Amino acid sequence: MAKRVAIVGTGQTFHKSHRPDVNGQELINEAVLRALTDADLKMKDIDAIVIGNMDHFEGINYVDCWSVDGSGGTMKPIIKLTTGGTTGCTVAIGGYHLVGSGMFDRVLIIGWEKNSESDTTGAITTAFDPVWDRLVFAGAISGLAAEAQAYIARYGASERDGARVSVRDRKHAMNNPHAQLRKEVSLEEVLASPMLADPIHLLDVCPRSDGACAVIMASEDVAEKICPKPDWIWGTAARHSYSYLGDDDYGRLTSMREGSQELWKKAGIKEPRKELDVIELYQPYSFGGLIWIEDMGIVGPGEAPRYIWDGNTDMGGELPINPSGGVIATNPIGATGLIRCAEAAMQVMGKAEGRQVPDVNFAFSSGFGGCWWTDMILHGKKKPK
């Protein structure tokens, strides 16, 4: 019989732009130790490890093998999953299946990145097809700018709408001691910041970080013994459809729409806006926070700017988004999706300290990356049927 799966512990580093005091294995180890402490488990209790990062950000081949001193993988099953920016969510989903299959009772999931060690744009550029796309591709920002432009043209949104999202997330980050960027920004500051690729300003977009995150998932047979109020995984979905830059429908995130529709159906969610209590969205740039919550079905097409200006997604609002400060405040790419998962789990478990949303029943976390890909997880307080 398949097992139901819950998150019983999380840990993350205090993310910084550079961590010269540790190498990669040591960075991983910090997050792992914190997660073990949070779950009150020892390394020997862990049955298997899933780890992920984006190879070309650290230049290490066979990372699962290399990481063992830090990840605790010596003489354990350890496996690497990687899917680009969605990696953090992908590894969480990986842990979910490893436990859900009944093969392992307690799985440690690790996402990490030391973005300071490499040329981020140089590495990202290698994702794209060397014959068709790579020679004209100008880094992740240009693709996002194209999406933002398409959305603005279709729905009459503006740069100010994007900036409002940045303001929200940077304010939320003030409540999160782990976030890298902990300084509020005003609307004017965002709009006055250097233009990177129209309409994306510097303050609309995420930083590069060194950081690691670890999450421990356990099967229903043991979860409640480890953690009396764990975070139950209600469902996961992923869509990685497009392989060439011109394949996508710019202005709409098809992978988010398809994936979330599958997720709501599987979980019996009829009105996500009403039934979700908090969202940790993998939002590498501000406009994503407008476009993608529409694709999720929170509000209709073109309605996100109004919804956000009305304060609905701020702390204290109807549906807070990114209480952690999100990706705009912290972005160790291989970890980022897992941090969303960990933050959502902390919300459900009531462990979110100064950024806790009250009475969380359902939380949603997502990963974004690659060629417009989205991975997502639905977290719940109650045990799924």
Place this chain on the structure above:
Amino acid sequence: MDRAAIIGVGTTKIEKCKVGETFADMAWEAVNKALSDAGMSIDDIDNVVTTSSDFWDGRTISCMAVGDASGAAHKNISCVEGDGTYGAFYGMTRSLSGSYKTTLVTGHSKGSQSVSSLITNSAFDPIYERALGMDMVTACAMQAKSYMHRTKTTPEQLARVSVKNHGNALKNPLSQLPMKITVKDVLESEMIADPLHKLDCSPISDGCAAVIIAHESIAANFKQKPVWIKGVSFCADSFFFGDRDLSRARSLTEAAKKAYAMAGIKNPKKEIDVVELYDAFTYQELMWLEEMGLADDSMAGKLLEKGEFNIDGRLPVNASGGLLSGHPVIAAGLYSMAAVVRQIRGDAGGFQVKKAKTGLVHGVNGLGGQSHCVFILDKDK
């Protein structure tokens, strides 16, 4: 625990250089072959796991190259980075966790498109080791030295593995290097890195393989009789060579032990009928056989001389020709898996062994066999 079975396999021919094909082309071929083998359409596939390596492909997010060609456009998909056996493991859990019933697992690489030495050099720690310039070949050569020193296995015994496997490949139309060679040929071939000669080493290859893994509730619904996954486990040793006993593979011993236990196997030497293991280099066939308990300590070389592991021997090993006859990294474990599946079905054609009820599939990840994965497949559930 629920059971899973392999219900379809598809493999491209392994070639030195598939110059006219991209990763996606190879995936398209392997996936279609697997679907046709299983009697399924792409709509019967619930989700996809691709196995690829960013380093080997020279592409960040290497899975992006094959997703669409693997039929994943509107499906759930993930990617494992490691040998195909690891991809198959994850694919199996996805068929067992309640979310999906059928999982398509693919694995690919085009060794011809890259400089393997630099790629495997990147597996060494950048702070303490990488600058010394070792790579997979020299790392394995170092391990071979250590193994031969401890077990007194001879260069002739190593050469015999090459003779056997290249000879087996003559019966495998998908193989890259079917060859009729002698021990003398191997020992006289260029010394690459002591003690490994050129013919002790697997070639650089291109290839893609796909397997379809199904939950037991529907495994019998398709064209083929299911081949059951009765036991499986994987395990990683320490990373730094200096932390390990290179002449041993304790992580393989552990993985094999757990896989045997899960499959209810008490005496693997007697109960395993056919083996496809990771022979990237000749010494590895002998070493892995000992470390997984299929040959007594230090005895594999002698048993090989007696013909024990020949295709008509007591325990046929690498009847397909093994990786020595064609080694697309990453995909390798899935090729081994496809070979054992075919043996168990009685479908292996020219390299079919007589008795094949229970088979062992083995894959390796990392430098010098740091991490191992062992599958026990069976005709019966």
Place this chain on the structure above:
Amino acid sequence: MSDQFQGIEPMVYNSKINVPYSWWAGDTASKFYLTLRDEKKIIGTKCGACNKVFLPPRKVCPSCFTENTQWVNVSDEGTVITFTVARRQFASIPHDKKLPVIWGLIKLDGADTAMLHYLDEIKPENVTIGMRVKAVFSEGRKGTIRDISHFKPV
């Protein structure tokens, strides 16, 4: 599929991916390398729980999963555990090393794990497992693993 491509020459693009790296060594490795560079001394970390001495030094003991806070001196002499000799100029070999290149796993006295390095000032056919070797330090040391030039027989 192949018929429609008859007579069409497959194109091959040659390129290199250019992703420069600078790896943070971290405090532990930094201490090791600064000591190597400035004092020509080899030091390892010791686990307070199991007493194992690690070379290369580790911040955390991989078995006990506790932080190693003790540093100990390790001898510059040790035993060859295993070795290999490159007879082909692999692309990974640094350009200044000429064939044959010999690497060894050397267990230095005082350490519980062996370290990877070059063996030199010896003919490949004379290298044996179990032989004793001693570190030779490079003249110009920059805080890298090549601050040790190689190990030579004693």
